[in-house]
Amino acid sequence: MTATTQSPSPAARVAAPGEGVSLAELQLAARNSGLPLEALRYEITPLGLHYLLTHYDIPYVDPVTWRLTVGGRVERPFEVDLPALRSRSAVTRAVTLECAGNGRAALEPRPVSQPWLNEAVGTMRWTGTPLAPLLEEAGVLDGAVEVVFTGADRGLERGVEQTYARSLPLAEALREEVMLVWAVNDVDLPPQHGAPVRLVVPGWYGMAHVKWLRSVELVDRPFEGYQQATAYRIKEDPAERGEPVTRIRPRALMVPPGVPDFMSRTRFVDAGEVLLAGRAWSGQGEVVGVDVSTDDGATWQEAELGPAGDRWAWRAWVVAWDAAPGTHHLRCRARDASGAVQPLQQAWNVQGMANNSAQRVAVVVR
Numbered sequence: 001m002t003a004t005t006q007s008p009s010p011a012a013r014v015a016a017p018g019e020g021v022s023l024a025e026l027q028l029a030a031r032n033s034g035l036p037l038e039a040l041r042y043e044i045t046p047l048g049l050h051y052l053l054t055h056y057d058i059p060y061v062d063p064v065t066w067r068l069t070v071g072g073r074v075e076r077p078f079e080v081d082l083p084a085l086r087s088r089s090a091v092t093r094a095v096t097l098e099c100a101g102n103g104r105a106a107l108e109p110r111p112v113s114q115p116w117l118n119e120a121v122g123t124m125r126w127t128g129t130p131l132a133p134l135l136e137e138a139g140v141l142d143g144a145v146e147v148v149f150t151g152a153d154r155g156l157e158r159g160v161e162q163t164y165a166r167s168l169p170l171a172e173a174l175r176e177e178v179m180l181v182w183a184v185n186d187v188d189l190p191p192q193h194g195a196p197v198r199l200v201v202p203g204w205y206g207m208a209h210v211k212w213l214r215s216v217e218l219v220d221r222p223f224e225g226y227q228q229a230t231a232y233r234i235k236e237d238p239a240e241r242g243e244p245v246t247r248i249r250p251r252a253l254m255v256p257p258g259v260p261d262f263m264s265r266t267r268f269v270d271a272g273e274v275l276l277a278g279r280a281w282s283g284q285g286e287v288v289g290v291d292v293s294t295d296d297g298a299t300w301q302e303a304e305l306g307p308a309g310d311r312w313a314w315r316a317w318v319v320a321w322d323a324a325p326g327t328h329h330l331r332c333r334a335r336d337a338s339g340a341v342q343p344l345q346q347a348w349n350v351q352g353m354a355n356n357s358a359q360r361v362a363v364v365v366r
């Protein structure tokens with residue numbers, strides 16, 4: 001059986017003990033590339049090194065005929081074309097995006113889906129216009145509780161045909177930093193990141209940042225679309241409804257030290273002082289500390305944080321390590337202002353969502 005002839009799977013599945021990643025998962029992984037972790041060196045991720053996650057196909061959207069509709073429970077529904085949207089007041093913000101499935105592939109048992117290790121993250125400079133004034137111009141009617149954002153991409157998921165759509169509670173949608181974006185890192189939004197216009201919801205996991213945006217609709221009851229009510233839920237039993245995935249939990253990652261072995265990617269480092277550096281972020285509260293262990297979590301040292309930049313962007317950290325010959329397991333973990341700290345052991349859920357257990361990096365010191 002090849003990946004391409006598999007029939008749609010009716011339900012989320014976890015891999016059997018020892019079951020490897022399948023061709024179907026490889027097919028997803030080859031499309032949905034991750035950030036090469038050495039690119040954590042860049043404060044702003046160069047376009048092309050940022051991770052990608054697209055459920056179905058990248059749709060072809062003609063920017064000339066593209067329109068955004070704003071409607072539903074509003075006084076004055078309207079349409080806007082690209083030149084009109086781009087002529088509105090613009091803001092640029094560095095924002096860290098992370099896929100809610102980041103870390104999934106290391107879970108046991110492994111939820112069968114896009115097999116991310118730790119690399120589904122990036123920070124780019126997104127340019128667009130705040131959403132709130134558009135909603136105010138439309139005139140939100142009493143009784144509106146959520147805003148539904150629908151993209152242009154269609155596909156089937158576990159047998160359910162759909163257009164990608166996600167909602168936000170009205171109060172979240174009205175936050176000043178939520179924006180409709182047409183440029184990234186000073187160039188027009190490329191197709192893979194949602195051209196011509198996408199939503200950016202700073203602080204939320206990636207699924208909320210709807211690409212190829214077509215419509216914004218105010219609704220008077222909670223949205224029950226597939227990506228809201230079925231996917232992106234934290235549950236231990238597939239039969240549960242589960243809790244929705246929302247804000248990004250704290251995470252720190254390190255630039256892999258030294259040089260890698262080609263196949264295993266085990267790191268090789270020369271003995272002596274090694275500067276360990278990385279980035280840390282959280283959508284729940286500002287990062288207040290990063291702790292690093294060079295003895296697999298037995299002892300911890302506080303890293304020095306770089307300057308605080310944009311609130312919704314990751315923060316640099318660095319710590320010196322006197323590396324002695326032998327094999328070592330390095331770990332790092334972030335703490336945020338909400339009091340959350342990354343767990344050392346993973347808490348498991350069926351879809352492998354929001355698992356932010358501390359990174360572990362094997363290093364051979366010579």
Ligand SMILES: Nc1nc2c(c(=O)[nH]1)N[C@H]1C(S)=C(S)[C@@H](COP(=O)(O)O)O[C@H]1N2
Nearest residue numbers: 051052053054055099151164206207210211
């Ligand atoms: N229309 C649409 N928007 C989407 C998706 C999608 O498949 N279709 N994937 C979401 C998910 S799960 C993530 S993690 C982010 C990834 O954004 P990026 O590919 O620009 O990094 O886009 C989100 N927006």
Ligand SMILES: [Mo]
Nearest residue numbers: 053099100206
């Ligand atoms: Mo995602």
